[in-house]
Amino acid sequence: MSTEEEHCRIAPVQEAEHEGDEHVLTWQGLSRILFVAVCALGVWLRFPQPWLAPAILGVLGLLVGGWPIYKEAGENLLARRMTMELSMMIAIVAAAAIGQFLTALVITLFVLVAEALEEMTVYRGRRAIVDLLEFLPRSAFIVQQDHGTTQEVPITAIQSDDVLLVHPGAKIPVDGTVLRGQSAVDQSRITGESLPVEKTPGTLVYAGSINQLGALEIRVDRIGRDTSYGKIVEVVEQAERSRAPVQRLADRMAGYLVYFALSAAILTYLFTRDLHSTIAVIIVAGACGIAAGTPLAILGGIAQAARLGAIIKGGTPLETLGRVDIIAIDKTGTVTIGKPAIERVLPVAGATIDEVLLAAAAAERHSEHPLGQAIVSHVRSLGLVPDESTDFRYLPGLGIQVAVEGGDILVGNVILMRSRGITPPLDMTISAAATSEVFVAQNGRLLGAVVIVDAIRPESREAMDTLRSLGIRTTLLSGDSATVAEAVGEQLRIDAVQANLLPEDKLAVITRMVTQGHVVAMVGDGVNDAPALSRASVGIAMGSGTDVARESAAIVLLGNDLARFVDTVILARRVRLTIWQNFVGTVLVDAAGILFAAMGFIDPLMAAFIHVSSEMFFILNSARLLPFGAGKWAGGAHGNAQGDIRTVQGKAV
Numbered sequence: 058m059s060t061e062e063e064h065c066r067i068a069p070v071q072e073a074e075h076e077g078d079e080h081v082l083t084w085q086g087l088s089r090i091l092f093v094a095v096c097a098l099g100v101w102l103r104f105p106q107p108w109l110a111p112a113i114l115g116v117l118g119l120l121v122g123g124w125p126i127y128k129e130a131g132e133n134l135l136a137r138r139m140t141m142e143l144s145m146m147i148a149i150v151a152a153a154a155i156g157q158f159l160t161a162l163v164i165t166l167f168v169l170v171a172e173a174l175e176e177m178t179v180y181r182g183r184r185a186i187v188d189l190l191e192f193l194p195r196s197a198f199i200v201q202q203d204h205g206t207t208q209e210v211p212i213t214a215i216q217s218d219d220v221l222l223v224h225p226g227a228k229i230p231v232d233g234t235v236l237r238g239q240s241a242v243d244q245s246r247i248t249g250e251s252l253p254v255e256k257t258p259g260t261l262v263y264a265g266s267i268n269q270l271g272a273l274e275i276r277v278d279r280i281g282r283d284t285s286y287g288k289i290v291e292v293v294e295q296a297e298r299s300r301a302p303v304q305r306l307a308d309r310m311a312g313y314l315v316y317f318a319l320s321a322a323i324l325t326y327l328f329t330r331d332l333h334s335t336i337a338v339i340i341v342a343g344a345c346g347i348a349a350g351t352p353l354a355i356l357g358g359i360a361q362a363a364r365l366g367a368i369i370k371g372g373t374p375l376e377t378l379g380r381v382d383i384i385a386i387d388k389t390g391t392v393t394i395g396k397p398a399i400e401r402v403l404p405v406a407g408a409t410i411d412e413v414l415l416a417a418a419a420a421e422r423h424s425e426h427p428l429g430q431a432i433v434s435h436v437r438s439l440g441l442v443p444d445e446s447t448d449f450r451y452l453p454g455l456g457i458q459v460a461v462e463g464g465d466i467l468v469g470n471v472i473l474m475r476s477r478g479i480t481p482p483l484d485m486t487i488s489a490a491a492t493s494e495v496f497v498a499q500n501g502r503l504l505g506a507v508v509i510v511d512a513i514r515p516e517s518r519e520a521m522d523t524l525r526s527l528g529i530r531t532t533l534l535s536g537d538s539a540t541v542a543e544a545v546g547e548q549l550r551i552d553a554v555q556a557n558l559l560p561e562d563k564l565a566v567i568t569r570m571v572t573q574g575h576v577v578a579m580v581g582d583g584v585n586d587a588p589a590l591s592r593a594s595v596g597i598a599m600g601s602g603t604d605v606a607r608e609s610a611a612i613v614l615l616g617n618d619l620a621r622f623v624d625t626v627i628l629a630r631r632v633r634l635t636i637w638q639n640f641v642g643t644v645l646v647d648a649a650g651i652l653f654a655a656m657g658f659i660d661p662l663m664a665a666f667i668h669v670s671s672e673m674f675f676i677l678n679s680a681r682l683l684p685f686g687a688g689k690w691a692g693g694a695h696g697n698a699q700g701d702i703r704t705v706q707g708k709a710v
Contacts, residue, residue: 093122115158346675357682379633454559
């Protein structure tokens with residue numbers, strides 16, 4: 058049964074409805090509040106006499122001012138929903154019935170003011186979404202490849218693989234790759250990085266970031282909703298529409314409070330026969346603090362996370378992240394940089410270094426694995442050209458098998474080699490910490506091994522220490538050998554390390570921890586992490602990871618920064634704490650208020666004041682989570698293709 062849901066939860070965003078609005082308090086609403094205030098003052102001072110009796114003035118004030126309350130209460134009554142508007146209407150009518158028109162008018166005035174303040178508060182969250190939508194430019198300059206000129210076109214006309222020219226000071230409208238030019242780009246809105254990031258040919262840029270210095274030519278990779286910025290807008294929109302379990306709990310709890318207040322009012326009248334105390338009991342209980350505050354807190358948390366560079370796909374992942382007690386972390390590309398480099402090549406007797414590298418590059422040239430890409434890049438830097446391969450077969454957790462003109466090539470770990478009857482010599486075992494060894498074989502004969510180093514991310518140690526201080530256990534899950542994984546785990550002081558894991562092994566580890574009752578977060582970036590990401594209580598994908606990993610995860614980190622992930626965990630806990638503060642505070646205030654009202658210590662006017670003030674306190678408590686300066690994200694105007702030269706981080710661009 059929905060209770061406060063109709064009135065107290067945030068309404069879905071309608072862009073057309075809010076576009077151009079500067080505030081939510083209409084002249085009609087303001088006039089109604091002023092009229093009720095004047096009527097209450099007139100009844101109190103009894104100044105209308107002899108032309109207008111106070112009772113008639115009170116009835117007029119209640120009919121005009123209370124109409125929105127009566128209308129919504131009637132609709133809820135027909136739908137058999139018990140809401141706070143219905144209990145307020147009962148209190149207003151009861152006060153008027155015993156001649157307490159001043160009390161009834163003041164109650165009506167408090168309710169109208171509370172609704173206006175509540176709408177203005179949640180409007181701040183809605184306005185943040187509208188500003189997100191308005192931030193991207195409406196047009197862009199496309200480079201005409203035939204004659205090198207540019208043409209300004211609407212943003213809707215841009216397609217993948219188009220080449221755009223972005224002037225200094227302009228907003229970048231797409232996700233893409235820099236082809237020409239060099240500049241510093243402010244991408245704090247996307248990745249949360251406070252300082253501008255240097256962009257050169259080959260680097261990625263994000264929609265919603267601002268080109269600060271030189272002109273850039275960008276090849277379009279993603280447009281519209283598929284961009285990183287589009288994903289942020291989408292998840293913030295979904296945050297308003299989605300219903301996390303804690304929100305459904307808030308709605309049920311609001312209903313219980315209404316029933317409890319009405320039941321207490323009936324008992325108060327039966328025992329005391331005091332209508333004033335009975336009305337005060339009905340008035341004092343308020344549940345909007347939790348019914349409206351809960352979705353507002355979740356919306357604020359998701360919007361704040363977006364500013365940290367974390368896309369959270371709804372309220373449920375945010376709520377779950379706030380309860381996590383174990384975090385399982387993939388190694389390569391997660392706690393390490395994910396851009397490994399060749400340390401040395403170990404050929405067997407009868408093979409050369411070039412033969413090992415060329416065979417490995419032939420197998421890995423179409424692979425997305427970071428180790429494979431490192432081998433291909435190294436070979437190309439040496440001026441070597443690997444053979445074209447066919448019959449590409451990816452062996453999850455083991456390696457790759459391809460066919461070339463000279464026969465079959467196997468590239469992978471020691472498990473793959475041994476499964477094919479190839480035994481690497483003992484002197485090819487890993488001796489250096491935090492390295493990976495890729496074995497290369499052709500036509501059933503071992504050619505050698507490539508030793509690859511992957512540096513640990515500089516923020517990883519601090520991130521692991523912070524998680525430990527939060528009481529969260531960490532587990533490193535790696536497909537690498539135990540030597541490599543344990544070396545990384547020891548450097549980062551990770552609680553547990555599990556190595557030599559295939560994708561199904563990682564899935565089994567996550568399944569076992571979830572089955573044991575733990576709330577588990579899995580952080581990964583590769584195809585082999587996708588099953589574990591899906592099975593975890595909440596999956597987190599690094600932004601540099603594969604599309605499969607990003608689609609399988611409930612949270613995506615755009616900036617590949619583990620420190621930002623830890624900030625997101627802290628934020629999720631803050632959201633959860635805020636919601637439970639509202640829960641507990643509302644119950645305590647309502648229980649105490651009902652008790653004192655039933656005992657006659659609180660009159661209806663004081664009850665109305667307690668109701669409104671406590672309600673607004675808990676809503677404002679949730680509003681603290683909204684991004685600072687919401688409503689000003691867009692810089693106050695729609696962007697254009699050229700953009701306005703604006704101040705970025707205190708300096709004029």
